[in-house]
Structures are given as C-alpha cells and as structure tokens.
Amino acid sequence: MVFAPKFLAFVAASLSLVGAAVLEERAPVDPCATIAGKKWVSPKEVRACYQSIKVDETLKANIIEVVTKTLAFHASTNYQIKAPQPFTNDVHEDILATLAQIKSKKYASDYDLHIDLSRAFKRLNDGHVVWINRCYDSAFVNYLPIPLSLITAKDGSQNVHISPEAFTVATAEFPDQIQFWQDSLKWPLTGKLQSLAGAKVLLINGRPPFDAVNDNVAIAGSYQSFATRQNGFFSSYQATAAGWTYLLGQFAQQSLPLSDNAVLTIQREGHLLPEIVILPYRSRIGSAIKPFTDGKSFFANNCRAVPATNGQDIYASSISAFSAPEDSERPVEEFQQQTPVPASVARKHPINVILDTQPLSDVVLPPTLAPGLPAAPGSRNAAQFYLLKDGKTGVLALGSFSDSNYDAFLNSLLQGLVSLKSQGATQLVVDVTNNGGGFICAAHWLHRIIIGPKSTTVPQAGLDTEARNGPLAQLIVKEIINKNADPDNELLYNPRQWRNAKNEVFNATDDWLQPPVKKIINGRADAFSQRLGQECQPEAFPANVPDVGLFDPKKVVIVSNGRYVLRLQAPNPTG
Template identity: 60%
Template sequence: MGFAFRKLVALIGLLSVLASAAPDADSAQAPAPAPKDACAAIGGKTWVAPKDVRACYQSVKLDPKIKSNVIEVVNKTLAFHSSVNYQIQAPAPFNNDVHEDLAGDLAKISHTNYDSEYDFHIAVSRMTKRLNDGHCVWVNACYDSMFVNYLPIPLSLLVDSRGKQDVYIAKEAFTVASAEFADGIDFWQNSLPGNLKGQLASLSGAKVLTINGEAPFNAVNANAAIAGSYQGLGTRQNGYFSSYQRSSGGWNYLLGNFAQQALPLDDQVTLTILRVNQTRTETVTIPYHSRIGASSIKFNDTTSWRSGNCLAQPDTNGFDAYSDSFSPTPAGTITPVQKYQQQPLIASSQKKHLVNVMLDDTPLTDVVLPPQLIPGLPVLDGSQRIVQFYMLDDGKTGVMALGSFSDGDYDTFLNNLVNGLVNLKKQGATRLIADVSNNGGGWICAAHYLHRVISGPKSTTEPQPGLDTKTRAGPLAKLIVKTASDGGDPQARLLYNPINWSNANNTRFGANENWLDPSVDITVNGKKDSFSQRLGQECTAADFPTPPPEEALFDGSQIAIVSNGRCASSCSLFSITLSKEEGAKTVVIGGKQDVQQQYCGTVGGQSTDFETIDSEIKTAQLKDHELAPPDLLVNGVLGITWRLGFGVENTQQPEEWQNHPADINLPITSDLANNPLAIWKAVADRVWN
C-alpha cells in the first residue's frame, strides 16, 4: 500500500504542475507586451535627458549589412587619403599626438562585436579622430549632433593679477546661456542645490578647483584625447574652453567642448568652485541637457527617427556627371557634407573653386557673442559677412577679422578683401592684425590671393604664393586619370582631369597628359606608397577677379596673425606662408602656459570627401571596379586629405607635420576673455610696443 500511495501522490503532483503550466483559454489569446520604444520617449521633444538619448541610440542593434557597408566605404575611400601612412607615426613635434594605424584599426573594428549601431559608430568616429586631422573625419548625422549636449557654464582659461593661470566659469556664462537657452534655463536654475537654487548667475566668474573630483586639466586632457581635428595638444586643449568667431551672420560665441558635446556622452558634471567674492568653496553638480539639433528631422519613434535622419540622402553618394539623370544640387540645398564643413554655405555654382576646409561633427554654432563683447569700432569699407575691417584708436593699426576663407560668392569675397585692405592703407594703417580665430579654412586660392595682396609681387608670391603639392597615386586614381587623358572626360568635369593641374615648373598639363603615370614610389613608416609627381601651385591670374595691388600693402614685420590656435586648412596655408616667408608675427591667445602653442594646424593642401571621390569614380565609369567603394547606406560623411602641401622650410616633406610654434602666447585676463577689441589692443601693445 505504501508504494501505491507514493505513486498516486507523484501522479497528482505531476498533473498539478502540468495544469499550472498550461494557459487558460483567455491567457492563451493575450499577446505578449510589446517592448517599449526607447526613441518614442524623446520623440517630438526639444529638450531631453542625455541618458534618454543614449537609450534611443543604443536600442538599435547593429545590422551586419550596415557594418560591412560602412567599413568597406571607409576602407576603399581611404585609398585616396594622402596621409594614411604618414599618420601611422608622425615625426616630432607631433610624434606623441599622431600615431594611428587606420588599416589595423579597421581590421579590429571589423572583427569586433558591438551591442548597437551607436557603439559601432563611436568606434569608427574615434578611429578617425585619433588622426588629429580635421580633414579625415567620419560623421553620421543619425548620431552626431542629432541631439547636442549642453551646459550653461562655458569655461575660460585665465591668468590673475599675479600671473597664475586657472580654469574659471566664463564671466559672461549666464548672459550667453540665458539668451541661447531661454526655453531651457529654468531646468538648470532648478537643478542647483540648496541656497544656490535659482542662482545660476552667481556661478559666472567662479574659479573651478576640481572637475569630477580631479584637477581641471585632467578633464581637459581627457577631452583632448578624443577631440580630434588638430595635431597640437595645446590647440585641442583650447577647444575645451569658450572662444569667439566672426561668422557670416555676425559675431559668434563658441561654448567649447566642456559646455557642448556632439554626442550624449555625459549626464552631469560635479565642480568644486570658489564663487566671486566668496571665501568658502562649494561643490555643485550640474546636469547636461540635450537639445535636438537645428537641422535634425524631428521624429516620434524609432521608425521615424531612422527614416528621417539615418538613411543615405540624395547627396550622400556621388553621381555620374555625364548621366542623363544628373542634375545639379538645387540652390539653397545643404548637402550632408556642407552641414559639417567649417565654412559658410557655398552655392553649387561656386563649387568649381577648390577648398581646403575642416570637417567637424558639430556644425557651425550660431550662439551670439554678448553685446558688451562685440567690437565697438566703426566697421570700415570692404566689410561684409565673414570679413570685417576696423582701425584701432592709435590710428595706425588696422584689423582684419576673418572667420573663414569662403563666404557666399567667390569674386565678391576676394574683392572685399582687397577693398578693405587698400582702404585701411589709405586711412593710415602701417600695421595689420589678422584675427583668424576659429577659422576652419575655405577656398584655397582665396588664401593665396590674400597673401599676394598683402605682400606684393616678390619671389614668395610670384608666379604664385602657394605650396607645391602631391596627391596619392593608387590604382583606381590612376585609372581615373587615364580615363580623362584618353578623352573620356570631354567637358573636363573630373577633378583628376589633367588640365586642372600643373607640373613643378608651373606648366599646365595638356589634356592628354597622364600626370599620374609614372608615379613616385616611396616608403613611409615602413609602408610602400605611391604619389603623383610634384604638382605646381594651382592658383593662376584667372582665379583672381581683380588684379592684386602692384606694391605691398604691409611689410611682413608689421603683420600679426592672431587666433586661439584653431586656424586650419586654407587658414593654415595663409598663416604659414605669411609667417615663414614674410616674417609675420603669430600670436595665440590663451592656451596653457607650459604647453607649446601652435599658431595653426591641419594644413593639408586640398581636402575632399567620399561623395566627391564617388562622383569621380562614377563619372569615369569605374563604379564596378573591385577597388571602388559601394554606395553608402547611412547618412554619413567621410572627409579626406586629397593633396598634401610640401613644406616651406623642409621642402621635400609635407608641411602638415612641421613645427608652427607661436611667437607669442598672450595670457588672457578676465578683461580680455572673449573680447576681440581688448585682445587686438593688447596684441598691438605686445607685438609693437
């Protein structure tokens, strides 16, 4: 009986388990709850928490097809990037700053599993940023500046009356934040602790003793390690702090990398501060807040976010210029690459003029410089949009504030440069301050023309005032040139067309000359590479709308080039030739006192991008070639350096990694911070008095 009883108990238990496991009729028909849409939580909103942006971004798994496509496009386009092997290990003084093996890292990325498409994007983006080359940058509008992380407390690096340098919250911080973030300032006011609640203005001008519990420059250097854009450490450090820039619309205030992030990297920051007129230190934690980007397409959920912002756009990929279906980009259209170029929007009709310009994952800012900091001098003839001319009160120091080397119409821009400088000379200016703070480059021939206008006809400006260059001669590049030289580009629509270039003697190639054959084979950092023959300077009299003055306007010793070091591309071409060939003084405003400041960086010679290279390939009917990159599937941009300029002093090596130490590192006091006029007066006093 005991055995039978035990069997019965076991049977009853089994039936009980099965019964509990089986659903009833009603529950069997109820659907499983759908997973929450992380992007719906931020859809339709202007301001959101960074963690919610990350949750949206990281909710999308990485499609192997997307991963493969991006890697193939990047890898095959880099075959046209002239600096690939140089950047494996740059020479001194940048040996500690530029040492990136692109091929090796792409292979690692290819074999790495990523939890989300966002994580994969960061890996590719950081790879290019380690080049510290603002021409070779990977940007994806699905993530970069889709939402922008902000703090209302931009920083300044200042020296006090004893000459001691420290980090401060900018004294104009609240003025800037309350104007730019009028719809969001209450969020930060209410986030402050205790008796500081609602007292955000009282933080302006405070000394910053620690950032997240560490010395401030630990945070500055951590940002410099991932900021990219410039080879010089000092220049990347300077990007952490607030600064100013002349834009086509007025005077802009740049918040700096501490107060503005292109990705939702941080949720908050904890500062130990000493407020103005206080004797007791305080610790405050201030949250970042994310605002949807000005050019982002608004969305409601994951599907609409992806369809509006993440897929390839009409101008993401190139085009066959001889195709019946080809039509120029409509006027006023902002192409994917133009969104991130550090220059004003250029009309499609102006694209024939070659550029050397920075790319940045943060589009140009439109935060306005506070009224009390805008130069209060009369604006002189020749001033228009991106360029402004002034005369200091001393009656002999002219100022040219130049925020870019591109601006709307090419001819109008160059004519304004001449008119403004000639007018300064007529008014009695004997010396010139050229303020190129945050000038990311632009038209190459504008930079060379400005050099010629200022310096007059001489051996350094005639026949042309630029740098000789070279471009990479890979197999596909050679086939494009062969197509053109064999008559396959009858209307000269290819960048590689021989008639666009000249040899080292400045003699233009004939239409049927194959200027990439033979190539010049060299070894760079142990890697075999091929380049074109030495190319002469590309800007001819035909590129200048007005003949330059017959005499020099300013002696080189009477020129001071001023910036925060963030002068790049065509701005570098201009600054380097004026400094090294004409003896102009170079001044970097601010900058850490124990770090050598570079007056410019990211020289290149000519920059371009994947879309342009893809157009060359398609126009030459080579898209089916095994070395041709496929069409990009995502809303991405890849910039490259297409030509490298040879050095002024070491004429056989690229100028890119040669030294550009500033003659003067001007310490910034509270009275000078982000105050262009006060800075110009201090520069004139320091350089000439």
C-alpha cells in the same frame, strides 16, 4: 475559510502582476518614442534611443569596405601609423588595422559601433578625415549653461574659470531651460546660477581641470597640435556671415550624449571657501533632425542616405535616385564650418573646409564682447575690417575664407585693406581665430596683396605639393586622358587642373601621375605624384592686383587659437 477571500485576492493580484510583466515584455516602451517631439530631454533618454537601434550587419560590412578602400583619397594612412616629429606623440593610429578589428567585432547597438568608428578616425587628428554620422552626431546636442575659459591673471598665471559671460550667453540661448538649471543647483546655490559666472574652477569631476581638458583632447580629433585640441574645450568666438557668434566649447557643448552631469568644485568671486556644484547636461534636438515618432521612423528619416550623401554625377543626363539637383539637401554642409557655398561656386574653386561633428555655431556673441568699433569699408560676411583707436592699427577679423560670391569676396579683401591704409593704418592684425577654411586661392590672394609681388608670393608662397598616387587614382587619370571621361574639365584628376614643378599647365593627354614616386613609410610601400606647382595665379585672382604690398610684413601679426584652416598650398586631389 475566513481567510480564503484574502488569499484568493492575493493570488489574483499576483497573477495580475505576472500578466502585466508578460505584457510589458511583449510590448516594451520604444525609447525613441519617449523623446519624439520634445525639444529638451535628458542625455540618458537620448542614449536609450540611440542604443535601441541594432546593427545592420550588411550595412556595417558595406560601410567598412567602402571606407577602407577609399581612405587613400583622404589620408596618408601610412604616415599616420607613426607621424614624424613634431607630431609623433599626437598621431600614431593604424586606421586600417583598427577598421579590420571593428569589422569582426560584435556590437550591442549601432550607436556603439558609431562611437568606435568616430573615435578611431578622431585619433588620426586630421581635419581632412572625419567620421560623421548625422544619425547621432548633433542629432541631439548636450548643453551646460556654464562654458569655461582659461583666464590669465595679472601675475601671468592661468586658471580655468566659468566664463564671466556664461549667464548672459545661457539666458539668451536657453531661455526655456534656465529655470531647470536654477532649480537643479543644491542649497545654498539654488536659484543662483548667475553667481557662478567668473568662478575659479578647482576640480572637474573630482580631478584637476586640465585632466578633463586632456581627456577631451584624446577624443576631439581634427587637429594634430595637442594645444589646439586643448583650446577646443574652452569657449571662444567666430566671425561668420550671420555676424559674431559665440562658441561654447566642448565642455559645455557635446555632439553626443556622453555625460549626464558635471561636478565642479569652484571658488566664486568674493568667496574664500570652495563649493561643489552639480549641474545636469540637457540634450536639445538638433536643427537638422527630421521629425520622428519612434525608433523605426527615427532611423528611416535621419539615418538613411539621401541623393546627395555621396555626391552626384555631374555628367548625368537626368536626375536619378543616385544624383542630386543643385538645391537638394547636402548632409555634409551641416557640419562644414562655413556658411554654405552654392555647389556651382564650390565646383569652380578649390576649397578646403574643416568639418566638425557640431554644426557651425549660431549662438550670439554678447554685445559686450563684440567689436564696438564701426566696420570699415570692404567688410563683408565673415571678413570684417576695423581701425583701432590708436589710428595706426588695422584689424582684419577673418572667420572664414568662404563666401557665396568668390569674386566679390576677393575684391572686398582688397577694398578693406586699402580702406584701412587710407585711414592711416600702418600695421595690421589678422585674426583667424576659429577660421573654418574655404577658398584656397583666397588665402593666396590675401597673402599676395598684403606682402606684394615677391619671390615668396609669385607665383605662390613656395608651398608646392604632391598627390597621393594609389592604383585607383592612376586608373581615373587614364580614363580621363585616354577616353575623354572629363570633357568639361570638372574633375580634380584632370591634368588640365594642375601645373608641374615649373608651374606649367599639364596638357590634356599628360598622365601626370606617371611615373609614381615610390616611398617606404613606416615600413609600408606608398606612392605619390611628381611635385606640383601653383594653381591660383593668374586665373583665380582679380585683374586689379596691386603692384606693391599694402603692409610691411614685419608689421603684420596673425592672431589665432590654432583652430583655423589657412592653407597656402595646392589642394590635393586625394585629400
């Protein structure tokens, strides 16, 4: 009897614990509520939120059906089953077969479905075909304060280093997280984040650095070239309309919460012995994400289609739920590697812009890395001109072929080159590092004014093209020519948008996709249009075209890390 109260207390406590467990099962914590309203969280917390969103099977089926049926507008899927040399080893994805597998596969969460879709399309390594879901891609961005660089030593050897400017960049971009990372470093490096800058990286997560580089290559996408995808792992720079920006690289910046931390074996400058550094990634809320309080509001505010998600009917007599006004939110613009171009301007000029799962960087390039020379006349937005101190070398830093004003942009390119030449420049460096693309005819224009009027520039650079010619494309053309479905000549399938191989504009009633040019590609039947000519000269050029080239072609050098879009051929109406 003496022990009864204690026993009863124990039983009561046990029952209370059981009751608490039952209550917890009935009202689990919403992982999206945990990160709601916070600027910085852990990648693990972001993943928990994403993985709490269940697959809507109806929506999944609809997405895969639409994507499967419209891929022919964006990619030559038959070629990509096994690309010809030199990209055979880089592109070998049967995307239609993969989509069929994804359609029948069951997923624990919508996030897991997204990962499969994203990586399937990235295996195409084609910048024209990109799977982006703003529900997840860059909704929260993973960051490390130690971007990496591939540095060439005086003896010609190359090694991976923590970028010498890493601490400067991190303190400017992440002032509210630096102390967290300082405290995360283990003794004796605690509080010595700055001392890591410039350190040689011996291992990443216990493996040689280029193992990590090449692992990233496999999921980076967008570029066929293996080396170009390797370059994306490292820090870099870009000229933009807002000024010079710093690219952290795909090691220090991830568009998804893929990694919780990085373990680096390093050799700091002035030290002989290697040291192990463990730094956690931190996830920062993306600039475009809409406020949310829980999983339901996260999905409703960030994962649903908006009026401009799938474009608009430019012939609509009124704005409806399925059309969007000129100034409406356009999700695709968040991921275009260019300053947004007004829709009215973009419709008038062929554009080819790279899309990335990370928005255009706005990280400021440290002043010590930015050009210290004055910009020459003609400099405008992402196009900056400089005359080097030798007095004979001009530089055009061209971070984009896009601009808010097409005519002003083309005229500024001419003005800048003329200015360099008038100052004594006899040779030219064109730096298109990380150029995101833009107006196709701007590239033709730049080529024409540098080289002058030659058989390789007039009427174009000799890079004719052809269009993919699937059944739906053929039906669209027939609607246009037989039923006047495009009276204002707005659509790329309108014959008046194109020239034939003789560079003669098609008539309004020409069925330019007939007869299809049939081919067998990797054992599958395919079809293309007839050969198409140029579409830039003279209507897309300013009137003041120089009669002679501004520079000797043998004294013009193009500098790039391969991550650029410089297209001198006609835009493909299906690409």
